[in-house]
Each structure stands twice: as structure tokens, then as C-alpha cells.
Amino acid sequence: MRKFKTESKKLLDLMINSIYTNREIFLRELISNASDAVDKLYFKSLTDDAVVIDRSELAIEVSFDKEARTITVSDNGIGMTADELEKFLGTIAHSGSEQFKGDPEVAASTEADIIGQFGVGFYSSFMVAKSVRVVSRAYGSDEASCWSSNGIEGYTISPAERATHGTDVIMTLKDSTEEEDYDAYLSEWGLKDLIRRYSNYVRYPIKMTVTKRRPIPKPEDAGEDYVQQYEDYTDVETVNSMVPIWKRRKSDVTQEDYDEFYKSDFHDFTEPARTISVHAEGALSYDALLFVPKRPPFDLYSRDYEKGLALYSSNVLIMNKCAELLPDHYMFVRGVVDSSDLTLNISRETLQHNSQLRAIANKVEKKITAELEKMRDNDREDYEAFFEHFGRALKFGIYTSYGAKSDELSGLLMFYSASKKCMVTLAEYVEAMPEGQGAIYYACGESLAHLDKLPMVKAARAKGFDVLLCTEDVDEFCFQALGRFDDREIANVAGADLDLATDEEKAAAEEASKANEGMFEKMRDMLGESVSKVVVSTRLTDVPAALTTAGPISLEMEKLLSRMPDGQGAKSERVLELNAGHRVFGVLKAAHDAGDDKKLRLYTDLLYNQALLIEGMPIEDPMAFAEQISELM
Numbered sequence: 001m002r003k004f005k006t007e008s009k010k011l012l013d014l015m016i017n018s019i020y021t022n023r024e025i026f027l028r029e030l031i032s033n034a035s036d037a038v039d040k041l042y043f044k045s046l047t048d049d050a051v052v053i054d055r056s057e058l059a060i061e062v063s064f065d066k067e068a069r070t071i072t073v074s075d076n077g078i079g080m081t082a083d084e085l086e087k088f089l090g091t092i093a094h095s096g097s098e099q100f101k102g103d104p105e106v107a108a109s110t111e112a113d114i115i116g117q118f119g120v121g122f123y124s125s126f127m128v129a130k131s132v133r134v135v136s137r138a139y140g141s142d143e144a145s146c147w148s149s150n151g152i153e154g155y156t157i158s159p160a161e162r163a164t165h166g167t168d169v170i171m172t173l174k175d176s177t178e179e180e181d182y183d184a185y186l187s188e189w190g191l192k193d194l195i196r197r198y199s200n201y202v203r204y205p206i207k208m209t210v211t212k213r214r215p216i217p218k219p220e221d222a223g224e225d226y227v228q229q230y231e232d233y234t235d236v237e238t239v240n241s242m243v244p245i246w247k248r249r250k251s252d253v254t255q256e257d258y259d260e261f262y263k264s265d266f267h268d269f270t271e272p273a274r275t276i277s278v279h280a281e282g283a284l285s286y287d288a289l290l291f292v293p294k295r296p297p298f299d300l301y302s303r304d305y306e307k308g309l310a311l312y313s314s315n316v317l318i319m320n321k322c323a324e325l326l327p328d329h330y331m332f333v334r335g336v337v338d339s340s341d342l343t344l345n346i347s348r349e350t351l352q353h354n355s356q357l358r359a360i361a362n363k364v365e366k367k368i369t370a371e372l373e374k375m376r377d378n379d380r381e382d383y384e385a386f387f388e389h390f391g392r393a394l395k396f397g398i399y400t401s402y403g404a405k406s407d408e409l410s411g412l413l414m415f416y417s418a419s420k421k422c423m424v425t426l427a428e429y430v431e432a433m434p435e436g437q438g439a440i441y442y443a444c445g446e447s448l449a450h451l452d453k454l455p456m457v458k459a460a461r462a463k464g465f466d467v468l469l470c471t472e473d474v475d476e477f478c479f480q481a482l483g484r485f486d487d488r489e490i491a492n493v494a495g496a497d498l499d500l501a502t503d504e505e506k507a508a509a510e511e512a513s514k515a516n517e518g519m520f521e522k523m524r525d526m527l528g529e530s531v532s533k534v535v536v537s538t539r540l541t542d543v544p545a546a547l548t549t550a551g552p553i554s555l556e557m558e559k560l561l562s563r564m565p566d567g568q569g570a571k572s573e574r575v576l577e578l579n580a581g582h583r584v585f586g587v588l589k590a591a592h593d594a595g596d597d598k599k600l601r602l603y604t605d606l607l608y609n610q611a612l613l614i615e616g617m618p619i620e621d622p623m624a625f626a627e628q629i630s631e632l633m
């Protein structure tokens, strides 16, 4: 007996003791796996001349044995070797499994959530079965193996017999209890019902041997009182519709049908947030069925994530994830494109140069944008939930396209408004701008609470100007790539030359800076390389000093860049702004006027470090800072 890996065991425990009520999805999961296995063999036959198959024979079969209490799902797909049985069924194959091990958030989520997020696949068979055997023979091998387990401690793998390549998953069902009637699955109608509900659009036939009844022909010598006799016979029937759902008109398909198709084909346990069905005819004809998920898969923002839509040509799958069909900023969209205009032998290499494909990709992108705009305008709650999960991809889209995608995407962006205390679009921000506000202001930092208290944010708010509070690292890069919105500049509120002050205020500050030139120069020298200048602020109200930046790199960007391997050298141009109206300014001046350089240096250091702390930046020498404070006390 080989033992399950820890994370598999955790998941299996959940399955077996599950209070997750939707047990019946086990069949959908196994049929999906069977369909994937058939796909894999089919793909292999396209690229490998040694693999010869008859496409019309590819199929999945579901059968049951009431006496033995078993249900079997068989396929004639790629199959698995003994090693693969070990590798694939002994551990969780999902890319999310890493998080499952360590992520405290995952550990705390509810059972249904875990099942939902991982798409437990094969293991869901243990929700209904007390033991499962998997007999499989890999294509090209003449040996078969059997994986067998009760899902508790571990599993065994032993040699087995199988006539051809493919896999049988044989489940021995649990005994029915008062709460759960497992026997209901051991019937023709029970299984047919599940297949039609959950796997109707699987593109290979799902066959069942069914019992039918037919009248026995009337014997020639039958008398007047002959009563029609019937006999039972068995027949193999294809249970699923197989008509691709994307070929059907939207009006002929219910949302439930779309949801089930989405869940079964894209291995998600949650319905999609939006379904987009497109039927284009004319110069470029294609059908597309696109889904905006409700929540992101765990690996969405990781390197492992593969974007793309399934690509079909006249119902034949060409590739599972055609990346060329989706721009990066819509990488979260799942779906299918089917076009008879595409040639069947299109390969990965020729894809990029295929103009039809590019044209379809453009149309698909526009459809997605239009649907998101519709959601934004008509269903704000849904849209905000969408944006929380996928907004990052849109922002990256603007940043990585150097602003080329601004027109298309800027309207979809949302940020947290410091005034309204909720998410707003840029258009809503502009609409609410008071007269005299020249630019769209934003501030970047670690948390909303911290940002809300920043001196420059407060200064802008005091003028009646709203500030967009940004906590994602991509935000500032996105704003810089965007540059403008609705013909208004977008500016970091901590930038030194913002137009926050009136002309008089500016003139007064300039004058004050001039009058104190000697002191400021001294202070700058004392701070060495740290700041480029010291000035009188036009906007500070309650704090004695604050740090702002001149030039393109903000403090927040500097923080981010310093964490990147090649961004170490990027430094912001820091400006120490002093509040001339603050009591501390008088103390500073007095020290300078008295020629007490020691005191001036102490105060300068303290003010600078204070300003750093307010911005959430590390101070260079915390020990020295602590000593300086002690000295003062």
C-alpha cells in the first residue's frame, strides 16, 4: 500500500466526510477527465504519424451493475501507465495545490469553497464511492495497470488486463443511508439524467447500454384473443446531445445550459459572471461562446497561468488554449471560438500570421469590452466584484501596452475615492471635480487607512479635491502609462509641482523660501544626498514637514523598484517641504538665527525622519533617531 501525499489526504478527507451536498457532480468530473483523455489521444494523432486512430470511434461509456453496486466510466483515450497512475492519482495534479498546503486563507475557507477552487476532479468519486478502481492502459503500451483505493490511507497499483488503450474508472458505491440515496445512481434514468444535465455538450459520444422494450410480432397462428406481447432488449445509445452549444442561438439555450457547459468544460464549480454568445456571418464567419468567471483561478496572476480560448474549426477541436485569441488584459476570459473559415491544419507556428485569426481576436476583444461596459453601467455590484478580481489585469493591460490600450480600457478602471469612500470610475471622478481642479489626483501606498492620513492627501482634500487612493503596485505604473484621462492630467498628489495652491499662496511660499534661503541650504547640506531641496510648502496644514517628489519617480515607485532585481538604482528626487505656519518652523528658525548648528542639525534630521515615517518609508538609522528623541526628552 502506498500512502497518499498529505495534501491529497486532506482533500480526500473532505470528499469522504463531505457535507458538500452536490455529490452528483462526480459523474461530470469523471466524464470531463475521460473527454480530456480522448482529446489528448486525438491531438497526438494530429502531430505524430505513428499514432493512427479512427476519430469516429473515440467515445466514452457509462455503465452500471446493480448487483455489484458499481458504476463504470470508460474511455478509449490516451490511458495511463503505472507510473502515471501513481503520479496523477496519488497527488493532486492541480496547480493550486501548492496554495492548498500553505495558504492560511485557503485553510480557513469553507469546504464548498475549497472544492470549488480546486476543482477536485477525480477525487470527487470518493463522495459517492467507498472504493474506486482505475484500470488503464496507455496508448502504445501492451500492459495495463490497476490503481485501487478506498480513499482513506493509500492506494495499491498492480498489473491488470485491458483489451485496448484507455481507462475504466470503476466505483463501488457507498451504502445508502437515510440522508443519502446512493442507489438512485444505480439506474439507467438516474445516470442518463446526470449525463444530460451536466455533460450534454461533451464533444465525444457518451454511450450507455440501455434496456428497451419492443413488441413481439404477432404469431401467424394467433387467435382472436391474442394480447400483444413485449420483449426487453439492449441497445447502445448516445445519451448526450453533442451539438456544440456555441452553435446554438442564444434564444434556444437556457442560462443553466450555459452554466453547466462552462462548469464542466472549464472545471469551475461556480457559474460564470457573464456569458457572451456571438454568431458572426459574412466576410468572416465564426461562433464564439465566452465566459467571464466569477472568481479567478488561484494561479491567474502567476507564471503558470495559460490564457487562451479553445479553438475549433467546424466542430473539430484544433487546440485547447489558443493564446492568440485573447489579449493579456482579458486573460481571465474562458471560452470557445469555432470558425469554418480556418483551415484544419493550422499549427502553433502559423497562428500568429493567420489574418483571419487576428481578425476574430479583434472582434472577440471588442465583444468582451462591450460586455464589461454593459456590466459597469447596468450592474454596478457585479462589476465591482468583477473589478476586485480582475481589475489588476486591466491595469496591467494599460501599463504593458505603454498606454496603447488606454482608450479601450481606461473607462473600465475603478479606484477608491477618498471623498466618496467607495470605488469610482475615472469618468465619475472627473464629473465630480470642482471648478479650478486641474488634474486627477491619486496617492499610492500600502493601505487605505494610511493613505487617507497622508499630509498631501489631506491638503488636496482640504481644497475640496478628491484623491484616488491606490494600494496595488501596478496602479502608479498604470497611471503613468495612461498619462491623461478625458483631457486631464493624472498626477501623483505627492508630486512637488502640483497645482494645488492659488497664485497668491504660491507667491507667499516662494517668498518665504527665499527669505529662508540660507537656512534651507544649510539644511539640505546637512541631509546630504537625501533630498534635492528644502522649501516652504504651499499646502501643509497640520504636520510640520512632509516629503514630496519632483521628477517622474514617486516615493512609492522607489519602494517598489528597490524590491526588483534591476530597479535598485532608481531613486526619487525628494523634496522636504516645511510648514511655515507650524510652531516647529519658528523653533527651527530660532536655532538657525542663533547660529546653533548642532540644534539645527538635530531638528533637521528629526523632521526628515518624521516625514519618511509618515510616508511609510524606512528610516536609514533608527537607532540614531531613537537617541535623538531621547536627547530631546
Ligand SMILES: Nc1ncnc2c1ncn2[C@@H]1O[C@H](COP(=O)(O)OP(=O)(O)OP(=O)(O)O)[C@@H](O)[C@H]1O
Pocket: 033, 034, 037, 075, 077, 078, 079, 080, 088, 089, 093, 094, 118, 119, 120, 121, 122, 123, 167, 267
Ligand atoms: N480517464 C483518464 N484518462 C487518462 N488520464 C486521466 C484520466 N482521469 C484522470 N487522468 C489523469 O489524472 C490527472 C488528475 O485528474 P484530476 O481529475 O484529479 O485533475 P485534473 O483533471 O487535472 O484537474 P481538474 O479536474 O481540476 O481540471 C489528470 O490531469 C490526468 O492526467
